[in-house]
Amino acid sequence: MAWTREQMAARAAKELRDGFYVNLGIGIPTLVSNYIPEGISVQLQSENGMLGMGPFPYEGEEDADLINAGKQTVSELPSTSYFSSADSFAMIRGGHIDLSILGGMQVAENGDLANWMVPGKMVKGMGGAMDLVAGVKRVLVVMEHVAKDGPKLLHRCSLPLTGANVVDMVVTDLGVFTIDKHGKDGMALIELADGVTLDQIKANTEANFRVALTNT
Amino acid sequence: MNKVYPDAKSALAGLLKDGMMIMSGGFGLCGIAEALSDAIRDSGVKNLTVVSNNAGVDGIGLSRLLETRQIRKMIASYVGENKLFAQQYLSGELELEFNPQGTLAERIRAGGAGIPAFFTKTGVGTLIAEGKEVREFDGEKYVMERGLFADLAIVHAWKGDTAGNLVYRKTARNFNPMMATAAKVTVAEVEHLVPAGEINPDHIHTPGVFVKRMIEVGTANKRIEFRNTRPRPAA
Numbered sequence: 001m002a003w004t005r006e007q008m009a010a011r012a013a014k015e016l017r018d019g020f021y022v023n024l025g026i027g028i029p030t031l032v033s034n035y036i037p038e039g040i041s042v043q044l045q046s047e048n049g050m051l052g053m054g055p056f057p058y059e060g061e062e063d064a065d066l067i068n069a070g071k072q073t074v075s076e077l078p079s080t081s082y083f084s085s086a087d088s089f090a091m092i093r094g095g096h097i098d099l100s101i102l103g104g105m106q107v108a109e110n111g112d113l114a115n116w117m118v119p120g121k122m123v124k125g126m127g128g129a130m131d132l133v134a135g136v137k138r139v140l141v142v143m144e145h146v147a148k149d150g151p152k153l154l155h156r157c158s159l160p161l162t163g164a165n166v167v168d169m170v171v172t173d174l175g176v177f178t179i180d181k182h183g184k185d186g187m188a189l190i191e192l193a194d195g196v197t198l199d200q201i202k203a204n205t206e207a208n209f210r211v212a213l214t215n216t
Numbered sequence: 217m218n219k220v221y222p223d224a225k226s227a228l229a230g231l232l233k234d235g236m237m238i239m240s241g242g243f244g245l246c247g248i249a250e251a252l253s254d255a256i257r258d259s260g261v262k263n264l265t266v267v268s269n270n271a272g273v274d275g276i277g278l279s280r281l282l283e284t285r286q287i288r289k290m291i292a293s294y295v296g297e298n299k300l301f302a303q304q305y306l307s308g309e310l311e312l313e314f315n316p317q318g319t320l321a322e323r324i325r326a327g328g329a330g331i332p333a334f335f336t337k338t339g340v341g342t343l344i345a346e347g348k349e350v351r352e353f354d355g356e357k358y359v360m361e362r363g364l365f366a367d368l369a370i371v372h373a374w375k376g377d378t379a380g381n382l383v384y385r386k387t388a389r390n391f392n393p394m395m396a397t398a399a400k401v402t403v404a405e406v407e408h409l410v411p412a413g414e415i416n417p418d419h420i421h422t423p424g425v426f427v428k429r430m431i432e433v434g435t436a437n438k439r440i441e442f443r444n445t446r447p448r449p450a451a
Contacts, residue, residue, distance in 0.1 A: 047317065048243045049387050056444040064246065064438035065374070065388040071244035071297075071441040082386055084393045084421075085243070085269070086325040089318025093338060112341075123314070124296035126344075131318030134338040164341025 001195025002145075002173040010035040011191075012101055012142050012171045016042050023047060023092065023132055025102030026070045028142045032101055043079060045097055047128040049088050052079035069128065092128070093135035100136035102129060104143040104170070106157040109207035111167040111181030113141060114159035126162060133163035145172035146204050153177070153187070153207040174201055177209060188212040219380050219430050220409065224255035227403050227429045231368055232261040235288075239324065239369040239395040240268040240278060244297075245439045247388030248277045249370040249405050251431065256370070257281050265289040267324070267364060269317065269391055273297045273441060285309065291364070293317035297441070316344060319361050321394060327363035328397025328426075335360055369399035373422070376406030376432075377415050380424030389421065396426045404430045 003011065009031035016022065016032075020042045024030055033055075036042055044053040046068045053068060054075035062073040091097055106114040113133055116126040133139050143152060153170065170177045176191035187209040189201060198211065221227035238256070242248030253272075256264075257280045264287050271290055272279035274297075281287050282300050289311035295301050304310040315323065316338045326334050335358035339345050349360040371392040374385035382404055384392055396402045404422075409432035 046387070048246070049390050056446045058448045059445040062440060062443055062445060063386065064440050065386040067244065067246050067387055067441070069243075071246070072444040073440060073442065074444075076386075082389055085317065085321035085390045086394050089321050093318055093322075093336060125292060125294035125314050126316055127294040128317040130316035130342065130344065131338045134336075134340065135318075161342045163339075 029101040104141040114157040133166040145174040236367040241371040241392035243390040252370040324394040327365040366399040379412040380427035382422035
């Protein structure tokens, strides 16, 4: 047993707080918007120049001038504002966005993140990921615990970094980890996914981590 | 002084030369200056360095200049959704400089504002910082990035007046306003051209000083890359 993609998104959504401005990456992070807890109001930021991003439009209301950072059509809300890419990244780099939720290829026990390139393969580019992890107040990575070729939670990333000492929390299909990215406390396992054992986590994790379970 | 030209070809006359640097607005296919990039393709100018967040998608926008091998180097943040680009890059025909998206936006903003370099924490400790000056401010490390200034910028706006003032629409704004400031000559294509005085001066995004030439292109050619919708609730 482990969490599904939907359950991972739902767990990540528990990190949202009322009034947060949040940037969601492509993939599982996008699903987080379906699990915003009741009574909490958040504004989604899209780095191509929109704050207060609404859901996909109704059929027939698609607007070529209104897209998200994944180039998908989206809709406006009463709170929406538009701005240039320079203003968008002033928001991001300047620390005005509360939470960035994005995918990962590798995360190291010191908070290093790799998620933008695999040398020797076609590289699509980092887009806004390097700016997001460097500038946003809190960085949450949502990813599968293990890749085809082995663990993704490592002592040190082997792939080129997106950011050094940037990740605060990792939600995988097996559990939840926190990282003291600027301090000495390292990585800690704080939750096990439904039906997952500590032994299972240990067998699938290269990184050193403390066990500090809060949900047992 | 008249800024309005009858078409893209005449608006670019005398501005194009081999080896020049061109900035091209847009994010994906949203807010791209497609009529102007098509006219650049038709001119046959080559060995171009092109600064643009993306490189179009196969068969559309800047990708058409890749088909004709007119681009020597791209400065971009994301080039997915473009097979031709991947092919030319992997075969070594095309030089590629990746910039983080926010760094790219700020390099253009700085270049247009007369700022030759700035420090950012984006990319510290990554490949992006290699060979660049890293300096500590208030206990944190920052990497130095250079401003960018091009020979020509092509931008797309929703509305423009005959004085060159521009208004962008929704997320089609993206890189267009900074690029309009960051080149020796900026040529704008606008969907709606109106007489000076018709746009509320408080609503202008790009003041006319930045725009030397302009054309009206209408709205017929706007494209959607990924059309996503949700069902309407039952009445």
